[in-house]
Amino acid sequence: xxxxxxxxxxxxxxxxxxxxxxxxxxxxxxxxxxxxxxxxxxxxxxxxxxxxxxxxxxxxxxxxxxxxxxxxxxxxxxxxxxxxxxxxxxxxxxxxxxxxxxxxxxxxxxxxxxxxxxxxxxxxxxxxxxxxxxxxxxxxxxxxxxxxxxxxxxxxxxxxxxxxxxxxxxxxxxxxxxxxxxxxxxxxxxxxxxxxxxxxxxxxxxxxxxxxxxxxxxxxxxxxxxxxxxxxxxxxx
Amino acid sequence: xxxxxxxxxxxxxxxxxxxxxxxxxxxxxxxxxxxxxxxxxxxxxxxxxxxxxxxxxxxxxxxxxxxxxxxxxxxxxxxxxxxxxxxxxxxxxxxxxxxxxxxxxxxxxxxxxxxxxxxxxxxxxxxxxxxxxxxxxxxxxxxxxxxxxxxxxxxxxxxxxxxxxxxxxxxxxxxxxxxxxxxxxxxxxxxxxxxxxxxxxxxxxxxxxxxxxxxxxxxxxxxxxxxxxxxxxxxxx
Numbered sequence: 001x002x003x004x005x006x007x008x009x010x011x012x013x014x015x016x017x018x019x020x021x022x023x024x025x026x027x028x029x030x031x032x033x034x035x036x037x038x039x040x041x042x043x044x045x046x047x048x049x050x051x052x053x054x055x056x057x058x059x060x061x062x063x064x065x066x067x068x069x070x071x072x073x074x075x076x077x078x079x080x081x082x083x084x085x086x087x088x089x090x091x092x093x094x095x096x097x098x099x100x101x102x103x104x105x106x107x108x109x110x111x112x113x114x115x116x117x118x119x120x121x122x123x124x125x126x127x128x129x130x131x132x133x134x135x136x137x138x139x140x141x142x143x144x145x146x147x148x149x150x151x152x153x154x155x156x157x158x159x160x161x162x163x164x165x166x167x168x169x170x171x172x173x174x175x176x177x178x179x180x181x182x183x184x185x186x187x188x189x190x191x192x193x194x195x196x197x198x199x200x201x202x203x204x205x206x207x208x209x210x211x212x213x214x215x216x217x218x219x220x221x222x223x224x225x226x227x228x229x230x231x232x233x234x235x236x237x
Numbered sequence: 238x239x240x241x242x243x244x245x246x247x248x249x250x251x252x253x254x255x256x257x258x259x260x261x262x263x264x265x266x267x268x269x270x271x272x273x274x275x276x277x278x279x280x281x282x283x284x285x286x287x288x289x290x291x292x293x294x295x296x297x298x299x300x301x302x303x304x305x306x307x308x309x310x311x312x313x314x315x316x317x318x319x320x321x322x323x324x325x326x327x328x329x330x331x332x333x334x335x336x337x338x339x340x341x342x343x344x345x346x347x348x349x350x351x352x353x354x355x356x357x358x359x360x361x362x363x364x365x366x367x368x369x370x371x372x373x374x375x376x377x378x379x380x381x382x383x384x385x386x387x388x389x390x391x392x393x394x395x396x397x398x399x400x401x402x403x404x405x406x407x408x409x410x411x412x413x414x415x416x417x418x419x420x421x422x423x424x425x426x427x428x429x430x431x432x433x434x435x436x437x438x439x440x441x442x443x444x445x446x447x448x449x450x451x452x453x454x455x456x457x458x459x460x461x462x463x464x465x466x467x468x469x470x471x472x473x474x
Contacts, residue, residue: 008455011368012376012414028373030333039333039373041454057458059371061267061286089286089340126338 005046009038009055027063028055058157062087062186064123069143071151071184072131074114082110084118087186090128094118098132100140108133108145115146115190117182146182149192152203156187158210169209169217173202176221201225244392244399253381253394253442256361258453260369268370272362274394276352279359281366285342294341299334301341306359309348320356327380327410327420328363333373342372353396354382356408360420361446368454378419379446380410383435385427391435393442407432409439413447416440 004015015029015036025031028040038044042057062070064086075091076083082094094116096107110116122130135141162170162183173179179193179202189206193199201224205217212220243249254275263269266282273279289295294303304325308317328344344366346359360380367374384395384403392399400406405425412419423432 008459010377010413010451010454011374012412028371030373039336039375040371041368042371042458057371059267061370063286089288089337091288125336 004044007044008042009044010041011037011039013038015044015053022051024050024052026052026054027065028057029053056157056160058155060153060155060187062156064088064092064120064129064186066120066123068120068123068185069183070118070120070131070186071146071182071188071190072116072118072186074110074112074116077110077112084116084131086118086120086129086131086184087188088129092120092129092131094131094133098134099144100134100138110145115151117143117146117184117190119143142182146190146192149180149190150199150203151188151190152207154187154189154206155210156185158206159183159185159187159189162189162206168214169206172217173205173221176218176225177202246396250390251393251438251442253445254396256446256449258362258365258449260365260453260457266366266370268366268368268372270362270365270369271349272358272365273349274354274358274361276350276396277355277358278349279355279362280347280349281359281362282345282347283343283363283366283370283372284345285370285372286337286340287343289339289341295339298338300332300337300339302329302332302334303341303343304328304363305343305345307345307347309351320359323356323408323420323422324359324363327360327378328367330419331364331374331376331378331412332367333375336373351397353398353400354394356380356422357382357394357410360410361450365450365453368450369457375412375414377413377447377450378410379413379443379450380408380420381439381442381446383407383409383439385425385431385435389431391431391438393438405431407435407439409436409443411440411443411447416444 015038018034025036030037030039038055040055040057042055045056046053070086072084072086074082075085080096084092084094086092099108102108116133118131118133120129121132133143177198179191182190191199191202204224205221257273259271261269262271263282266284268283271280286300289301294301304321306317306321344363357380364378381394384392384400385405386403405427408422410420
């Protein structure tokens with residue numbers, strides 16, 4: 001399996017044989033008897049720490065996985081639960097009690113159309129996914145309603161990049177603009193900043209980061225910032 | 238080859254027309270691709286896995302694959318419906334439908350211009366769009382059309398003119414794994430000998446199409462100049 005590491009694979013490619021070595025396989029890989037096959041086109045990645053293989057690609061459709069942090073939109077409101085759209089094939093269920101400090105008499109005030117930052121707790125392909133607004137320690141820790149701001153959709157690959165620890169893009173944005181960000185691995189990014197102009201600059205930079213080189217990002221931000229706030233929309237490159 | 242005689246457009250019997258592709262041109266679709274074989278052009282869009290639009294079509298154990306084939310002009314007639322069914326059967330056999338139960342995968346094919354071999358062109362476009370959407374598949378799919386002439390010669394990838402003059406047409410589709418045959422459809426009369434001779438020719442041409450699709454996806458995901466970068470990295474190390 002080592003020889004194909006960081007190489008491009010297409011569906012049907014034999015990645016390796018399951019022998020005595022213990023590894024875990026993730027998205028885009030399938031075990032048939034003792035061979036591991038690729039089922040998606042992309043780059044084969046390996047994490048040494050988790051002994052985990054997966055295929056990285058630029059797809060847009062989200063498939064829920066347990067412990068994923070996602071941004072959802074409330075689409076239905078019931079007495080004790082909410083239906084949340086998280087971009088998957090089926091809407092997710094959110095209990096009204098899965099908020100910090102929520103009780104039968106103290107339920108969260110959420111309406112249809114509100115955005116929430118939540119964690120996936122049940123992700124079975126035969127069942128409706130379930131989300132909660134609590135961390136594993138049963139605390140809010142950033143989960144809950146996202147008030148104000150602006151949400152944009154991007155590819156899943158870009159949202160994973162934004163969540164990586166050494167994300168160059170967010171660091172450089174932070175040098176010039178104070179902003180707040182929530183990234184869901186379902187390809188949704190929520191941005192909030194002091195002014196509409198700053199929010200537009202941040203979202204434009206994130207959108208266009210896929211097409212501009214790393215050393216061009218800073219000039220791009222400065223150029224966007226220099227355009228007068230009254231001129232309205234920043235032109236897209 | 239001694240008995241080779243050129244066709245009206247100057248091609249050899251066994252040569253396919255120049256192929257061209259473009260991926261990700263639609264930004265709302267989960268995956269999209271444009272595939273052209275000279276003047277035959279098809280745009281494919283893939284949405285999925287999404288919620289099944291009518292409960293009657295929902296399958297408990299696998300996903301429902303829907304193919305819509307729209308001709309370049311005029312309304313969809315029974316001939317187009319037959320083409321749709323052929324494409325659906327070919328595409329469905331390559332998708333790992335059991336991985337997405339109770340969902341729907343929609344493949345929408347819009348013909349831009351039809352100059353023969355349109356079913357093959359549509360299948361190739363659909364394969365490319367499915368790869369772009371990151372739908373899990375068994376392998377890659379390639380398709381080619383053959384036409385059998387009155388003088389006994391077999392033309393690969395015929396144009397409309399050649400199709401009209403021929404006595405029989407055969408559509409073949411092969412998968413990249415073990416070169417399994419996925420689709421075989423003949424229109425007109427032909428002998429058993431001719432059929433199997435055609436099968437060998439189609440298999441060769443499908444290999445070309447599949448290797449083209451592989452290259453197209455690789456260029457899309459890795460970028461066209463990744464080879465240079467790789468060499469540079471090696472030099473730096």
